[in-house]
Amino acid sequence: MADTSARFEVLLTEGAEQDLEAIHDYISEFDCVTNANQVLDELMVVVDSLSQFPARGSYPKELVGLGIKEYRQTLFKPYRVIYRVTGSQVIVYLIADGRRDMQSLLARRLLGA
Numbered sequence: 001m002a003d004t005s006a007r008f009e010v011l012l013t014e015g016a017e018q019d020l021e022a023i024h025d026y027i028s029e030f031d032c033v034t035n036a037n038q039v040l041d042e043l044m045v046v047v048d049s050l051s052q053f054p055a056r057g058s059y060p061k062e063l064v065g066l067g068i069k070e071y072r073q074t075l076f077k078p079y080r081v082i083y084r085v086t087g088s089q090v091i092v093y094l095i096a097d098g099r100r101d102m103q104s105l106l107a108r109r110l111l112g113a
Contacts, residue, residue: 019095
């Protein structure tokens, strides 16, 4: 039987940390701080959940179209958390509103385009 207690270390890149800050700032400005804090808390629950079963995430369709299947995503709608599993680590690269131009955003952040 497989060891279900195995956990992955979840790390956020500087870009992902900045994404969280920008999301919080945006919601604080255009809604309220309470809702911004709630969304941030929910996003962190999603991020922390990657420590178990990170392979459950789907492949971002924008990257699959380019033949890239090394990144995965999980959702807290409308936000997409884009990450990569490397050994025993999960590295979160991007946290963004999925209604944005994700093709360009992913190209800039992940592919350096």
